[in-house]
Every structure is written in C-alpha cells, then in structure tokens.
Amino acid sequence: MGAMSHLVTARDLAHEIEDVVVIDVRWTLTTPGQEQPGPAEYAAGHVPGAFFVDLDTELAAPPGEGGRHPLPEPAVVEGTLRRCGVSERTRVVVYDGRESYAAARAWWVFRWAGLEDVRVLDGGFAAWVRAGLPVSTEVPEVHHGGFVARPGSMPTVDxxxxxxxxxxxxxxxxxxxxxxxxxxxxxxxxxxxxxxxxxxxxxxxxxxxxxxxxxxxxxxxxxxxxxxxxxxxxxxxxxxxxxxxxxxxxxxxxxxxxxxxxxxxxxxxxxxxxxxxxxxxxxxx
Missing domain, CATH: 3.40.250.10 (Rhodanese-like domain)
Structure with missing residues (x-):
C-alpha cells in the first residue's frame, strides 16, 4: 500500500463529512438504451449533503469516434465540480452503489481534470447503509466553487x-x-x-x-x-x-x-x- 490511500471507509467519512464534498455517482452497467436508475436511487436516499453527478453526461462525452464513454470536455468537468462547491483545495469523496466502478470513473476523471484530493467510499452506498449511518432525501443547493480544470493530470494512452x-x-x-x-x-x-x-x-x-x-x-x-x-x-x-x-x-x-x-x-x-x-x-x- 502507498502512504496515502485513495479509499475511505463509511465510518471515517461520517467523522469528516462536514469537511468534505460528497458526490453520488450511482450508475448501473447495462446494455445501451436501458434506463439508468442512478437518479431514482439518489432521490430515494443518499449520503447527507451528497450531490448527484451523472456518469453519462458529466463524466463522459457523447458516444462517437472516441468510444461509448469518451473523455468529457474539461469545461463540463469544471462546471460539474463548481456546482458542487469544489475549489482547488476542496476534499472530495465519491461513491456509487456498491462495487465502486462508477465511483472509480469519477475519481479518475476528477483527478485527470486536476483535482488532487479525491477519494472513493469503499463499498459505496451499501457500506454506508450497512454501517447504520443516516440517509437523506434532501437535495443540496447549487454551490459556486472556483475549481479550474487542468486536464491531463492523469496518464492516458490512445x-x-x-x-x-x-x-x-x-x-x-x-x-x-x-x-x-x-x-x-x-x-x-x-x-x-x-x-x-x-x-x-x-x-x-x-x-x-x-x-x-x-x-x-x-x-x-x-x-x-x-x-x-x-x-x-x-x-x-x-x-x-x-x-x-x-x-x-x-x-x-x-x-x-x-x-x-x-x-x-x-x-x-x-x-x-x-x-x-x-x-x-x-x-x-
């Protein structure tokens, strides 16, 4: 293991939740054309204070020559993080339903865009619920963070x-x-x-x-x-x-x-x- 983990447990997140921005990226791997239940799951209950971010529209560009989930435009990532109140030194925790597949995509995209302190809730929302922690249906107000995207901060290959x-x-x-x-x-x-x-x-x-x-x-x-x-x-x-x-x-x-x-x-x-x-x-x- 490295000196600093990219993961956080549900209990540890609960202890620091007032000091971080939490982002819900629940998304289910399905065949094209099927409805993604992420927004409905978020509306039914989420980590208190969490913002919802859509993988297909905010963590990817439209399908095309670059594949089914090409990299999003930096301006899209910048706008997404700003509405969540994120600035350069903001600490962010992302989560999805359970296995962290979508959360890992968010972790990678945000770090690729230049955000340094991003962690994944290990075990996702399921781990949060399993720990007996509170769940909210309140949607936080849109914030106005000052994050400026610096794409290319994570290595890629074509x-x-x-x-x-x-x-x-x-x-x-x-x-x-x-x-x-x-x-x-x-x-x-x-x-x-x-x-x-x-x-x-x-x-x-x-x-x-x-x-x-x-x-x-x-x-x-x-x-x-x-x-x-x-x-x-x-x-x-x-x-x-x-x-x-x-x-x-x-x-x-x-x-x-x-x-x-x-x-x-x-x-x-x-x-x-x-x-x-x-x-x-x-x-x-």
Whole structure:
C-alpha cells in the first residue's frame, strides 16, 4: 500500500463529512438504451449533503469516434465540480452503489481534470447503509466553487499507445473473461481483445461485500507477474478500467488508462483483434 490511500471507509467519512464534498455517482452497467436508475436511487436516499453527478453526461462525452464513454470536455468537468462547491483545495469523496466502478470513473476523471484530493467510499452506498449511518432525501443547493480544470493530470494512452504497451509492458483488459476471450459480447459489435493484452477482470480486485480486497498489493504483484515496463488498462468503454487503475494505485502501481477502450479500438477495422483465453495471436476483425 502507498502512504496515502485513495479509499475511505463509511465510518471515517461520517467523522469528516462536514469537511468534505460528497458526490453520488450511482450508475448501473447495462446494455445501451436501458434506463439508468442512478437518479431514482439518489432521490430515494443518499449520503447527507451528497450531490448527484451523472456518469453519462458529466463524466463522459457523447458516444462517437472516441468510444461509448469518451473523455468529457474539461469545461463540463469544471462546471460539474463548481456546482458542487469544489475549489482547488476542496476534499472530495465519491461513491456509487456498491462495487465502486462508477465511483472509480469519477475519481479518475476528477483527478485527470486536476483535482488532487479525491477519494472513493469503499463499498459505496451499501457500506454506508450497512454501517447504520443516516440517509437523506434532501437535495443540496447549487454551490459556486472556483475549481479550474487542468486536464491531463492523469496518464492516458490512445489506441497506438495501448498497442505499444501490449508489446513493451503490460496491457490489462478489465472486462469479464468471456468478453476478453470473445466468447460473449453483449454490448459491442465485435468480440475479442487487443492483441497482447492480458485478462485481469476488475471484479477480482473486490471482496464479496463490494469493498476492495485487503491484499491489493499482493494481488497487484500477482497480476503484474514478471512483466516490466509501462502498465495500462482498458475495458469496454473506460469505466471499469478506471476501477483497475484505482486498485493498482492502492497496490502501489501507477497505470495509464485507455479512455476509448475496446469500443474505440474496434471502430477502425484495420486494428487487429485477438480471441481466446490468452493473449494469443491477432487476426483482423
């Protein structure tokens, strides 16, 4: 573990809640076109004082050439954080329903935009409720923070960079093993993975209750194995890959994010596609 954790427990958040800005980013991984229940869940009850931020519209740009969840415009992130009362030195805690997939995306996007002190509520809203802490339905008033976005504060790779990392370092595919292998693809039109990438499902970083497992450093060492060089992560659209980057950071490993991920990779038919349970050999897909 590094000297400073990017996670906070429900009990610790309760003790410091008056000194931080809390942001609710509940979002469910579903197939395109299905309704996201985040706003309804927030309205039904949330951490007291928490602001709701929408992943699809405030933590991502519209789908397109950059994939299903391209990076948002810096001005959008700046406006989102300002309405939550965030300035340069504000301490922020983000959470989602349980597993912190969406919260990790918020953690990554806010840090990419230049906000330094961002942590994730480990175990999400479920952990807060499980701890017997109070729940509110009150919506806080819009604030007027002074945050100024400085994009590029977290490392990224594009498609060319991801291919380079797959050859010279370690490119982790955070999707479920069956999607990596090309056996199932419920969302994107092409199945498989980036040639040379290694399957590292993001669910493996979690304990049964949705919190991050206690042995993150040991698991990170197991995932990295004997690989040397740069490390990067991708998934379907850059959401769960941010979760892998967060887990690696907790384990003491710096990793870049491929924001476009698989949904951008396959937009160019000239890019090779591999299938099977291992890195395998590529075929044009």
């Amino acid at each position: 498609a060319h960079g991801a291919a380079d990392v797959a050859r010279s370092g370690l490119l982790l595919d955070a999707r479920a093993p069956e999607r990596y292998a090309g056996e199932q693809e419920p969302i994107d039109p092409v199945a498989g993975h980036i040639p040379g990438a290694v399957s590292a499902p993001t669910a493996a970083w979690l304990a049964e209750d949705g919190t991050f497992r206690a042995d993150l450093a040991a698991h990170a060492a197991e995932v990295l194995g004997q690989h040397n060089g740069p490390v990067a992560a991708y998934c379907g659209s850059g959401v769960t890959a941010a979760h892998a980057v967060l887990a690696l950071a907790e384990g003491g490993v710096d990793a870049a994010l491929y924001p476009g991920s698989w949904s951008e990779w396959i937009r160019d038919p000239r890019r090779p596609v591999a299938t099977g349970p291992g890195p395998g050999r590529p075929s044009l897909g």
